Amino acid sequence: MPTSHSTQPDRLSTSVQYIKGIGPKRAEILAERGIRTVRDLLYYFPFDYIDLSTVEKIGNLRKQIDSGKWITIIGTVKTFDLIGRPPRQRFVVVLGDDTGIVQLVFFARVNYFKGAFTAGETLAVSGKVTGFKLQPQIVHPSIDRINASEDEADGQTGFLHTKGFVPKYGSSEELRDVHLNVKGLRRILRHAVDDYIDAVVEFLPQDIVQRNEFYELPKALSSIHFPATSEELAAARERLKFDELFALQLLLALRRKRIKVDLPGISFNIESKLARRLVDALPFKLTKAQIKVVNQIAEDMKSGRPMNRLLQGDVGSGKTIVALIAMLIAVDNGYQAAFMAPTEILAEQHYQSLVNFLKDLPVNLRLLTGGQRSKLREATLLDIRGGGAQVVVGTHALIQEGVTFARLGIVIIDEQHRFGVEQRVALKDKANDHSPHPDVLVMTATPIPRTLSMTLYGDLDVSIIDEMPANRQSIKTILKTDSQRSTMYRFVREQVQQGRQVYIVYPLIEVSEKLDLRAATEGYERLSGEVFGDLRVGLLHGRMPSNEKEQVMSDIKSGNIDILVATTVIEVGIDIPNATAMVIEHAERFGLSQLHQLRGRVGRGTEQSYCILMAPDWMNRVVRKIVRLPIMPDEQVEQLKSVRRLQTMLETTNGFKIAEIDLELRGPGDFFGTRQSGLPELHIANLVTDGEILSLARKEAFNLIDHDPHLRLPEHRPLRKNFEERMKSTLSLAEVG
Numbered sequence: 001m002p003t004s005h006s007t008q009p010d011r012l013s014t015s016v017q018y019i020k021g022i023g024p025k026r027a028e029i030l031a032e033r034g035i036r037t038v039r040d041l042l043y044y045f046p047f048d049y050i051d052l053s054t055v056e057k058i059g060n061l062r063k064q065i066d067s068g069k070w071i072t073i074i075g076t077v078k079t080f081d082l083i084g085r086p087p088r089q090r091f092v093v094v095l096g097d098d099t100g101i102v103q104l105v106f107f108a109r110v111n112y113f114k115g116a117f118t119a120g121e122t123l124a125v126s127g128k129v130t131g132f133k134l135q136p137q138i139v140h141p142s143i144d145r146i147n148a149s150e151d152e153a154d155g156q157t158g159f160l161h162t163k164g165f166v167p168k169y170g171s172s173e174e175l176r177d178v179h180l181n182v183k184g185l186r187r188i189l190r191h192a193v194d195d196y197i198d199a200v201v202e203f204l205p206q207d208i209v210q211r212n213e214f215y216e217l218p219k220a221l222s223s224i225h226f227p228a229t230s231e232e233l234a235a236a237r238e239r240l241k242f243d244e245l246f247a248l249q250l251l252l253a254l255r256r257k258r259i260k261v262d263l264p265g266i267s268f269n270i271e272s273k274l275a276r277r278l279v280d281a282l283p284f285k286l287t288k289a290q291i292k293v294v295n296q297i298a299e300d301m302k303s304g305r306p307m308n309r310l311l312q313g314d315v316g317s318g319k320t321i322v323a324l325i326a327m328l329i330a331v332d333n334g335y336q337a338a339f340m341a342p343t344e345i346l347a348e349q350h351y352q353s354l355v356n357f358l359k360d361l362p363v364n365l366r367l368l369t370g371g372q373r374s375k376l377r378e379a380t381l382l383d384i385r386g387g388g389a390q391v392v393v394g395t396h397a398l399i400q401e402g403v404t405f406a407r408l409g410i411v412i413i414d415e416q417h418r419f420g421v422e423q424r425v426a427l428k429d430k431a432n433d434h435s436p437h438p439d440v441l442v443m444t445a446t447p448i449p450r451t452l453s454m455t456l457y458g459d460l461d462v463s464i465i466d467e468m469p470a471n472r473q474s475i476k477t478i479l480k481t482d483s484q485r486s487t488m489y490r491f492v493r494e495q496v497q498q499g500r501q502v503y504i505v506y507p508l509i510e511v512s513e514k515l516d517l518r519a520a521t522e523g524y525e526r527l528s529g530e531v532f533g534d535l536r537v538g539l540l541h542g543r544m545p546s547n548e549k550e551q552v553m554s555d556i557k558s559g560n561i562d563i564l565v566a567t568t569v570i571e572v573g574i575d576i577p578n579a580t581a582m583v584i585e586h587a588e589r590f591g592l593s594q595l596h597q598l599r600g601r602v603g604r605g606t607e608q609s610y611c612i613l614m615a616p617d618w619m620n621r622v623v624r625k626i627v628r629l630p631i632m633p634d635e636q637v638e639q640l641k642s643v644r645r646l647q648t649m650l651e652t653t654n655g656f657k658i659a660e661i662d663l664e665l666r667g668p669g670d671f672f673g674t675r676q677s678g679l680p681e682l683h684i685a686n687l688v689t690d691g692e693i694l695s696l697a698r699k700e701a702f703n704l705i706d707h708d709p710h711l712r713l714p715e716h717r718p719l720r721k722n723f724e725e726r727m728k729s730t731l732s733l734a735e736v737g
Contacts, residue, residue, distance in 0.1 A: 011199035012039035020191040021184070038196050041189065042221050045240070045684050046167035049233070050124050050144045053165060059099025061136035064129040071138075072126045073102065074146070080117045093117055095125060102129075103137040122146055124166075144168070165227045189225050197222050203722040204243070205715055208700055215239045224684075238693065241685040245455075245694045247726050249701035252458035256308070256702075257709055263437040266335065266409055267304035274328040274361055281360060282321070289467035290318050296463050297326050300439065301410075307439035310457045313465030314655040315445045315600025316472060320350065322465070323412045324357055326441060331363055331390045335409025335438075339393045342415050343542070344369045345549055345569055350414065351393040353575070358391075368394035368403070371546035410439045415446075445600070446593050447655035449663045451687040451694055458698060475603040476610050477649050481617045488612055489531055492581060496535055496562045500580040500607065504565050505598055507589050523585065524565040532563055540566040568594060570601060577605030587613035587649075588642035592662040595649050613646055641665050664688050 016035060017027030027036075035041050056064070056071050064071055075095035083092050091113040093104040104125060106113050127141035144166070169185040200218040202209070209216065215223065220239040227233035279286065286294070293311065300307035313319040327337035339354075341347040351367040358365055366380050366389040383389040387406030392398065442460070453462065480488045492502050504527065506520040520541050528537035538561035540552045555561045556576055564570070564579075568590075582602045587595060595613070603609035619642070648661050685693065704716075711720035 011196060012037060012042070014038045014196075016041050016188075019188055019195070021188045038192060038199075041192050042196065042200070042225075043683070044169070044189075045224055046169055048168045049227075050126070050146075050166040050168060051230075052124060052146075053230070055124075057099045058095070058097045058102050058136075061100070061102055061129050062131075062134075065131040065136055066129070068128060070126060071129055072124065073097070074122065074124050075102070077117050077119050077121050077123060079119065080113075082111075082114065095123060103132070103135065104141050104143075105132075105137050105139045107139070165230070165233060167225055193222050193225055201718060203718040204246075205704070205719060208704075212242070212696065212700075214242065217243075237684065241690055241693050242697055244682050244685040245690065245697035246701055247723060248455055249458060249694075249698045250705065250723055251727055252455075252698075253702045253705035254709075255459040257705055263306050265304050265306040266301075266333075266436050266439065268301040268329055268333045268335075268409070268439075270298040270302045270329055272325075272329040272332040274332050274363065275325045277361060278325065278328060278357060284469065286321070287318065287465070287467045287469060289313075289465045290322055293322050293463040293465055294325055296461070297322070297441065298329065300461065301326065301329055306437040307410075307441065308460050309441050310448075310453070310460040310462045311441055311443045311465070312447060312453075312462065313443070313445060314447060314468070315597060316604055317445075317465040317468055319414075319443050319445070319465060320353060321357070323414075323441060323443060324354060326439075327391055327410060327412065328361075328363070330409035330439070333409065335407050336384070336387065336389065336405050337391045337410045337412065338398055338405065338408060339391065339412040340398050340414065341393070341395060343569065344371055344395055344546060345540075345542075345553070345574075346414065347393055347395045348550065348553065349574065354391065354393060364388055364390045366392050368392055368397050369546070370395060370397045370400075372397075405435075407435060408438045410441065413440070413442045415444060445597065445655075447659040449656070449660045449687075451691045452663060454694055454698055455687055473603055473606065473608050475599055475653060476608065477599065477613065477653070478610060479613050479615060479620065479646060479650060481615055481620045483617050485614070488583060488614065491610075491612070492563065492583065493532070493535075495581045495610075496532075499578075501556065501559070501561065501576060501578050502563045502581040502583065503570060503574075503579060503598075503601060504563060504583040504585065505570065506565070506567060506585045508567070520565055520567045527563065527565060535562045536560060537563045537565060540564060540569060542567060542569045568598065570598070574601050575604055576601075580605070580607050580609045582609075582611045583614060584611070585614045587646060588615045588619060590645075592645045592648060592658055592665065595645065596653075596655060596658045599649070599653070611649075613649060615642075615646060619643060619646065 014037060015027060016022050016030055016038060017024050019038065019041070022030070030036070030041075033044075035044055051072055052074070054072065056073050058073050058075055061071070061073070073095070075097045078094040078096045078101060080091070080093040083090055091106040093106075093113075095102050095104055122145070124144045124146050125138060125141045127138040129136050129138055131137065146166075167186060167189070169189070197218050200221055202217045204214070204217070208214070214220075215235050215238075217239070220236045223232045223236035224240055227236060297307070297309065297311075300309060311319055311322065323339070327339065330337050339350060341350055347367065347369055351365070354365055364383070366383055368377070368380050368384070372380070380389065380392075381402055384392055385404050385406060392405075397403070442457075448457070492504075495502050504523065506523050508519045520539065524537065524539040538552050538555060540549060540556075544552075552561070552564070553574075556564050556574075556579075559578065579602050582598055584590065584595065584598055590598070599611040602611065644661070644665060648658060652658060687694070704711075708716055711717075711723070
């Protein structure tokens with residue numbers, strides 16, 4: 001039955017200290033984890049469960065060897081010992097029940113496990129069964145201590161700790177200090193559910209609940225903590241994941257509605273003589289994909305509603321020329337265009353590219369960066385305020401105080417993931433107060449997985465350049481290890497002797513005491529002196545003064561540098577067609593999308609190009625054989641991720657496939673700064689795995705806003721109240737693209 005909206009919602013605002021088993025001291029510790037009210041506690045979801053509903057007997061494990069199935073057993077610790085010598089040392093626990101014994105094997109942090117077990121204790125163990133000399137074993141299993149007497153001591157019915165699906169909650173040393181470990185959290189959650197679940201108000205419209213056969217909210221919250229069956233757990237998860245994603249999509253629907261309906265836009269005449277002259281003068285033909293995207297942008301620009309579009313295109317697909325065509329349409333209509341890039345090097349590269357494209361067109365192009373001389377900067381600011389500067393390329397300097405556009409018509413933001421929402425707002429706000437809302441085009445060469453695109457940029461129209469220029473060569477990617485360094489150096493020299501140029505990229509500028517990485521400055525000194533003393537070697541990194549960086553860029557473009565040693569400052573914006581080899585030192589330390597971006601700096605001419613990934617010798621042995629262990633210490637997990645990244649680089653150059661794997665490895669929170677999106681954190685939904693629920697949430701949210709744009713209908717009042725409470729920190733950005 002649906003929960004009545006007249007149920008007392010204020011009870012959920014009760015302090016957690018009044019829940020049985022907590023009190024003031026524990027409430028203080030819980031508050032540090034963000035748990036202050038009953039509502040907070042009910043939404044403190046288990047991160048996992050011990051499935052004791054189907055426990056396998058140890059005597060049956062031989063049949064499960066190498067089956068790949070995740071098995072749960074319960075047994076008593078018989079013996080444990082440290083076996084062998086480094087580096088093959090391992091810690092082995094012998095677990096037994098009334099049907100047999102099994103070995104639990106740990107290869108890492110073996111000294112930690114010495115004091116972790118007690119003979120005679122009962123463990124619930126989960127993992128995949130492998131065999132050693134025909135004997136079953138579980139390597140690095142998931143382990144939970146259980147004790148049937150604890151259920152009796154708690155006076156709980158339903159076997160809170162030892163039967164069915166047992167919830168696992170995060171705990172810490174602080175919690176243990178006040179006797180609130182995982183079992184303690186289970187107890188207080190049981191009290192919270194029993195005493196307060198009737199105060200939970202259903203906020204979703206009933207037509208959405210019924211159409212999708214969702215659990216009512218009280219049932220979902222009860223079942224997420226204490227599910228009776230796997231089916232019940234799945235249904236509870238589905239409902240609560242939907243709630244999180246539905247709130248995000250409502251926010252995006254409101255943003256889109258405000259931009260597309262409420263804000264005044266510019267109706268551009270898209271018949272631009274300047275754009276036509278540019279296209280006619282190009283030494284190449286636009287690809288079909290570029291033409292398609294230009295038409296999509298032009299339709300937006302003539303509509304009279306503010307354009308809010310995301311342009312995705314892999315490295316080298318030709319996004320800049322598409323953006324320039326859009327800017328020329330604005331200029332032909334008497335408006336100014338702003339083009340913002342995240343770094344001075346990239347801004348200067350874009351400026352030089354536009355200078356070349358616009359050399360025969362009557363367009364006043366200006367550059368604004370933080371490193372400019374004061375007189376030049378003041379003259380540029382005056383030109384922008386007066387409207388004489390028609391196209392302005394710049395960095396964050398474009399959004400600093402004192403910058404005002406006379407008639408801003410379009411904003412282009414390149415490599416948009418490096419900017420926060422507030423910075424994008426600030427650039428749009430640089431328009432004159434009396435001007436209509438400028439069109440916005442954000443661009444990225446980092447392909448965005450579908451689920452992340454629907455979440456971060458779900459309010460934007462999306463254009464994709466999915467075709468590369470016809471003369472582009474595919475890039476050959478090669479793995480070399482430290483013992484093969486002389487071979488790599490020989491290859492670099494051969495490339496230079498053939499008249500080509502080479503990049504060698506390091507992850508740091510200076511030597512770090514914590515990481516054994518070759519720094520760019522140290523590498524430059526060694527390469528320019530010992531290894532390539534007879535060649536012209538240059539150095540480029542972000543801490544160099546602007547004039548020095550400009551000189552290095554000028555030298556590499558003119559061919560006066562054979563080998564450019566650099567940091568990731570060249571990840572974007574460097575376009576040297578004669579560069580045919582990219583060497584990435586300590587490639588295992590780079591993110592996957594970053595590796596892909598760096599690889600895209602070569603292959604921009606007609607010659608065969610190469611990307612050489614340099615890594616430690618041990619990676620050569622395992623890079624093609626990834627063994628997935630279910631539970632591993634953090635350092636092993638990171639090593640496994642490094643191997644997967646390099647393997648992906650060797651297997652594909654498809655940016656979207658690379659982005660999907662990168663999202664899987666890093667998680668949404670780290671994928672180029674979800675924090676910058678202005679969207680709240682997800683607690684139960686997962687953008688890697690919950691694409692279907694996300695699509696459903698998007699469909700329902702956008703339909704709802706179409707029919708009730710302000711959530712004012714009586715049946716939507718509970719939803720509006722819940723939405724405002726859940727999204728209060730981000731509603732102020734609802735108009736932001």
